[in-house]
Amino acid sequence: MHRFRFVLWRPLQLLPVLFGISVITFVLIRSIPGDPARLLLGTRATPTALAKIRAQYGLDEPLWTQYLYFLQNLSQGEMGRSIVFKIGVLDLMANRILPTVLLVVGSVILSLLITVPLASAAARNRGRPLDHAIRLVSTAGLGLPAFWLGIMLIILLSVNLGLFPVAGFGDTWLDRLHHMVLPCLTVALALSAVLTRNLRASMIAEMASDQATAARARGLPERVIFRRHVLPNSLVPTINLLAVNIGWLIGGSVVVETVFSLPGLGQLLVRGIFARDYMVVQAIAMAFAVATVLINFLADVLTVAIDPRIRL
């Protein structure tokens, strides 16, 4: 099991990443023109009231002092208070994290459920009409923006067929899953477009590989060769592509959550940016960064589990 030893030290890599992300988001959000106190109190607020709000959130301090406060809070497991919602940022995020987690996890599962069968069918029927059809659809999928696809799905499946709710997030678990189907499908379809092409290409390369020829020379039926030799060997590059795309997926959750009115972190991030709610924005940006790094770490574990030659 020594090839999994990287599991122990790899999480340490998170620390420099988090430091970098925190500095960047901290500085960037504060360099956007606009003043949270002004946005909060409106245009007719008195200078005294504005100053009071600024002092309350430490906004009148120099930038580097504010950053030190932020780090100090962080070391105590605190991320500050939201200027708009007037509660702790962590509590705020805890209320909003579920839809986003469901969206990301659901889309990844759904995209694999779409990608693996489609790519297999295309690769095994290479050059035939089925292959051309799958490639055409996935190329088209590459060009479609997620928000458009989402709206089309809403029109078709929710408005016309009444299969799924148009927007929002349910109260019971079953209801929530029901609400998550369309958002997940929207993301998964866009993701599958990229993954299917990639997986099909590596499957075709593996089917022509020496080891597949050797398996044929052992008299194994084509379906056994495909499942046992071709599939495991072609999954590794696709898993890595998926991991790279998860960063994009998390960022994309902002759009999808807006289209489907999901009360998730993405939506909260957008509101935070508009209100210059500094604490909220930097906390969510950090959370997204942590998630991206963790998911890539997970992909590495999976890659090592599949391909014993890989050392990390």
Place this chain on the structure above:
Amino acid sequence: MSDALLDVQGLTVMSGRGSVVEDVGFKVAQGQVLGLVGESGSGKTVTCRAVIGLLPTGSLAITKGSVRLEGQELVGLDPLAMGKVRGRRIGMIFQNPSSHLDPVMRIGDQIGLAVRHHIGLSRREARAHGIELLRQVGIPDPAARIDNYPHELSGGMRQRAMIATALACDPQLVIADEPTTALDVTIQAQILRLLLDLRDKRGLAILLITHDLGVVAQTCDRIAVMYAGRIAEQGDKRRVLTSPHHPYTAALIRCQPASGGGQGVLPTILGQPPLVGAMPPGCRFHPRCSRMQPRCREVVPPLEAKGDGSEAACLYPIEAPVLEFGR
């Protein structure tokens, strides 16, 4: 030789541009090692792939001829029946064990998959069988090695593991396509000795494809020399190597490093072998032949029996043993 295990006759493989293998015939009896010798591109690999019905690219096709295993015709056999021949009755050993073993599957599973499919052994039986096979091909500590991945074995061990996969279902015939080319010289000798051992213990017939006359001299009973997709000469190993009838065979032997006595410049055959689609008319070797006569340009020489049991395809064969050593 009427009781040949493998009987190939008139085998012709065409690509879009012309014939890659033409009118090739040879026989391998049980317990016999036939060496198929030729330069790169002479069609030896295509020939052996045609025997197991796995031509390397889709543009190649068998257009004529027959391949019989114990009298059963394999050319034109449906894929399902062919799947019962490959791996089960004919095992195949490839040149490069590193690329022909699945890098992400344990050695034991690669052996096990075949025996479970062909013989229907259970997972546990297949594992025990795999350990026994690894022991037979000379892998030390087989019970531990069976759980190794190919990259955890050395090149020689990997080739032994591949031989084990080829032998998994106890085939009658093993086709070994340049089994030692990717290995260093000391390992080469060990692998060849292993193949001969297995031949003796199992009564295996072996079709050994090689470009190395030294390998042939060490291992084979009979030789078939191929040139440009045709058989130039075939017969008993000693006869062919000591008194070749075909000028090409004679030239090949002269080009062996040892026959030059290790001194002077190694002789070479002038010119290049012809390309598919640009085969010279008549005898395919005539542009490079030192004994070429005008008729060689026009007449395709048939493979004819010589008095000593060899067959050669030459209009003006070398009759007396005139092999010159140490020019």
